Amino acid sequence: MLKIILLWVIGIFILLQAIQIDIPEPPKTIDPQKEMQAPKEIASLLKTSCYDCHSYQTTLPWYGNIAPVSWEVKSHIKDGRKWVNFQEWENYDEEKQQKIYKGIAKSINLRMPIPMYMKMHEEAKLTTKQRKMIRTWAESFVKEEE
Numbered sequence: 001m002l003k004i005i006l007l008w009v010i011g012i013f014i015l016l017q018a019i020q021i022d023i024p025e026p027p028k029t030i031d032p033q034k035e036m037q038a039p040k041e042i043a044s045l046l047k048t049s050c051y052d053c054h055s056y057q058t059t060l061p062w063y064g065n066i067a068p069v070s071w072e073v074k075s076h077i078k079d080g081r082k083w084v085n086f087q088e089w090e091n092y093d094e095e096k097q098q099k100i101y102k103g104i105a106k107s108i109n110l111r112m113p114i115p116m117y118m119k120m121h122e123e124a125k126l127t128t129k130q131r132k133m134i135r136t137w138a139e140s141f142v143k144e145e146e
Helices: 002-016 038-050 071-083 086-092 094-110 113-121 128-139
Strands: none
Touching: 002 071, 002 113
């Protein structure tokens, strides 16, 4: 009986692999002039902690292609790029950039990078000081509403 259950579990797992979420391929050429310009230290923190989900420089981990975990990973990447893609910054109008700066200032202390990501990517963890630096930098671009 245990053998039959195990075979069913393995069979279902194999069938799940046929259901994949695709993340859009990056353009063949990426214009570096369109990337968000930030001070070196801030840019480094963003690249280490944010770029996997918020740029075309996604490094998909080994488990990123194994369903059902891949569904979650790729969904986060798609949603992250939708919210902001730092390599497309110059394509955003002023209103969208303002929304992003405000979002960065707010979310850097609350939920970014997401806890699930940080569990698997120790290098992405930000100290309180680093979070404050990013927040202060983002807030410096927020314009007062009239």
